[in-house]
Amino acid sequence: MSRRHWANLTTASALAIMLGCAASLAQTVTSGEAVTQPVQAVEEASPAAASQDAAVPQAVSAAEDSPAQKETAAAPELEPEIVTGTVSSAARPRNPASIDAAAPAPEAEPQAVTLDIPTIEMPAADPALAAGRPVSASVTAPAAAAGPLQATQPIVPVPEMPKVVVEVDPGLAFAADIAARAAEGVAVRRLGERERAEIVAAYQARDNKPFWIDAQGWTAAGKRIVAQLERAADDGLRPTDYALPVFEARDSAKLAEADLRLSALAVLYARDARGGRLDPRKLSKLLTPKLELPAAGEVLATLSGAGDAGAALAAYNPPHEQYRRLKAMLAQAREHLDDTPLVRIPAGPALKVGMRDDRVPLVRARLGLGPSDDAVFDRSTALALADFQKKAGLPANGILSERTVAALGRPASAQGEANIIAQMERWRWLPQDLGTDHIMVNVPEMRVRVLRAGKVVHEARAIIGKPESATPIFSHRMDHVIVNPSWYVPPSIMKKEFLPGLAADPDYAAKRGYVVTRTKGGAISVRQPPGERNALGWIKFMFPNEHAVYLHDTPNRRLFSAERRAFSHGCVRVDNPFALADQLLGPEWTTERLKSLIGKGERRINLPHPMPIHLVYNTMVVGADGKVSRFDDVYGFHRLVRQALEQQG
Template sequence: MHRRHWAGSASASVLILFLGAATALAQSGDARDPALGIPLPEQPPLLILNTDKPAANIQPPALPEVVVSVEAAPKPTAGDAGMVTGTVAPSAQPSGGPAPLEAPSATVSTPGIDDDDPIVLDIPSVEMPPADPALVPAPKHEPLRSALPAEPLIPPPELPPVVVELPAGPTLAAEILERAPEALALPRLSERERNEILAAYQAFENRPFWIDGKGWSAAAKLLVAQLGRAGDDGLRPTDYPLPVFEASDKGSLAEADVRLSALAVLYARDARGARIDPRRLSKLITPTLYLPSATEVLSELAAVPDPGAALAAYNPPHEGYQRLKAKLAEMRQHQDDTPLVRIPAGPPLKLGMRDDRVHLIRARLGLGPSEEAVFDRSTATAVAEFQKQAGLRANGILSARTLAALGTPVTARAEQDVIAQMERWRWLPPDLGKTHIIVNVPEYQMRVVRDGKVVHHARVIVGKPDSATPIFSHKMDHVVVNPSWFVPPSILKKEFLPGLAADPNYAAKRGYVVTRGRNGAISVRQPPGERNALGWIKFMFPNDHAVYLHDTPNRRLFATERRAYSHGCVRVDNPFLLADQVLGPEWSTERLKRLIGSGERMIKLPEPLPIHLVYNTHVVGADGKLTTFADLYGFHRLVREALERRS
């Protein structure tokens, strides 16, 4: 084929292919941009018109023209018939669009068209969407991609945060499971508490509570520090020996973690009064202890940022306790651990006995020397006085207990007294009540406390040493005006039955009514009246000891200093003033007194009122001064000795 004819045919083919592709894109209803994947705008029909001979009845659309100029070519030969050569170029291009395609030259031969005349192809421009500033065109030197929009610089979507739960410490599950029984082998830890601690670890998937990495976590260090300060609250730090572990030994770490949990449980329970069982000291000491479970302790300590402060909060929050704690710290600043005189052990000494230790005893008590080693009356009197001060039975006999007290420095003995009193504060509920009544038996005083302030106080008469007033807490719920008194079984057995056996009119002569039940049981009742043992009013809080607060017809006894005369109940001076406090303004003193003599009348309190019968022999006032009261029933001595035996 002739060279020009071959070149013209190739150019025409390229032009036909280009125009055919444009037409196909215009006719496609779902054309999409291959780079962005978005639909392309609909293309208008492509019309090729001869400018000299416009087609009849065809109106071109009002679009910008694309002018195709056809270069003049040499006259076609016979083999070149029907070929036209020219250059296709768009008449306009979209603003901001990509660079136009450079169409190759095309040679086209068309019958009836002069080769020298230019052929104008009116090709409408493609309407493109506004340019996106985020789209950057590709460099022009890439021939294929230059006609396509560049990849958009669109930031990737924000991904959701990935939450990865890391264990609280190293993986010690197997070691904790293996070493827990050994870690919980503490003498004062009951089986129930051990099981609760194991259950707590199982609920935590046997992960450590206190180990972080290869040692104590920050929270554990706070807990360890509080255990080290146990002595500040009168507890013994040696009761909570901290575990020693090897940081590189997983088994040692696991055992230390469980042991620390066990020590925290022991401390919390001791702080609430678990060191001694008060009911074993006396059947008249029956407080309700609020001992936390191991589950409760570990749940609370693990949930707070400062477990040390949470552990310390198990100690009594009461102001009386806090003052004793401050006094204990003051005493320890001036402590002297050296006894004045060391007295050897030996048999008890009584009046008139001879023993070489008498010279040491007299020196210890500040007595002058004696020619003979005789336990004479002056020595026995000095020993009795010391026993009284030490809270011991003042019988003047040098017993083993008295000898131990003589060998203890004065400051150390005073310390022990304060600690024993602090222990009795642990028997009280953590919350005494916004308004409550507190009766301090050794002090012979009753107080009504409201919002932390004493709003009423009165003298009281308490039980005799052989019929002691019990120590416990309860709630007062009603008051009885013009009460009857039913003689309790203890008095009935000791006094009335022997009297009735000797004289059938024994009770009637004293104004009592004797009734016999169907089973033959005898009850003795004293009707309301001026001579009634309960006076005109009694304050009831039903309890197992059958004791309560009440009036008394023998009011002159309130003038005495040592007021231990009752059979166990608490007699109150000016009881109608107390009624004003517990019954509220609806029941004034005048209204209550109008009921006297009109028959028994029960009045409910607006709401139950907490009442606490306590045994405080050592009290620190707001001025920091320590006041001591006589150990009326020996309860203080029992507590102190119980604590000493534990040591």
């Protein structure tokens, strides 16, 4: 028989024995007998046995239950113990070859079972667990484990744990009150609905936590803002416009309302400082500066993120040197009270030099002149009155008019403050950044200046618009000049002069050197070609704007010698324009080169760098030495600003 066949028979016999044992055990359990120690033993055949053409099969036997074990089965069930070790059997299987398959299986004989249980080595006991006392290293594991487990004292003391402090945002304590009072808290006079909504949105973005308060009252930033609002008068603003309500530090509702109100007042102050108190366009259609009013959210973000919130709020005022000089002048005027006696002067007809009136002694007393027995309005009285009129922003004509009588009825100090504040207000209309290099046209002074890095590098006399065709006030950027320009008659002049002339004489324009063009729709345009008689002269300086005004040359250069030079239709005529072009176009375009283009057709030349140009209305200018220069209010714009501010107060 082959070895493979013998191995197969051996395996089959082992499986038959195992199945028989399993069936026997199942019957025992079913009959209610307890199995206390089921043991199965399997021995693998060794390679040595396999080499002798006979494999040693595995033997499995189970001891029959003894009577004692049967009695135990009737007792209450106990959790069986698990015994580990090596199980060996003395029985050997019969040779499968000698087994007759037809014969009945012999009855299994009881087999002796030997358990080889190894000694269990216990690990050394933890000294900290030994009866509450330290255990030396010489104590064996069984001895250490003999006593019961008790609470022990640690050898190394437990370190002290740091205290955990949970901080709650104090602003959350005011969130509900701020949300409930937001609409009412930001309702400040002269603050628009848009700005109020932006302030409420700024609070909502931070979960309605306050900006400027805590449980004790104002924060450091809040105190600095309050202090700056209280100094509003230093910048010509009214402190009463930024008055804060009184509140109790222990009242969370009042604290929340105060925080809202301070935010609203800070926004109002910032916008006022940038020129938001007045709308220039409502005063005159010729006052069209582009105001740079900050948004409410921008103001709150700037102040809350600044190291010094008060300084950040003050920075919304103009940074220009002329504004700072006016501010110092205002402080000085307030230090010196006016001691001129206030005299009530009755109304009456206008007085001029040489006229006799009973009011003359009263006028002289109001102006601080010496007494006079003669009631004649002489030259000395007229000169003193003209000086007063200039300081008051009135036409300095020396005539005692109704407006002059009204001005004489107010203290000189109050009148002086109002004039300074009105001039400071017009500085708020200018951009905070005038440009490192820029052009400044002071219309009342009738002068043009070019400044580079804060230094005047060129200035010239100018001719401004007549009172009925005033030069507008605004800022723009000059980007090119035109040599040999054509002049297109503006609609205002066309309506007043050319259309009536053309209606009376079809050759009215041609006789004066103008070219008339009629479109198919019937519209008429009138153009004056380039030439010596051209109204723009030989050159014009362009900065396209809504008013269609610009700087240009003029053929009537003799007009520059006049002291009052309000002769144009709105544009600004410049004395010695080629010198101005030399400053703006750079070294490539010298005066000689520009003049060489005269008479050769219209030529456009772009500025290498577009330059900001500011047409301003400064009736009061303070020099570096503190000396004040005053100029006539030729268009009445100064008076309009002063009156609007007074009415607002």
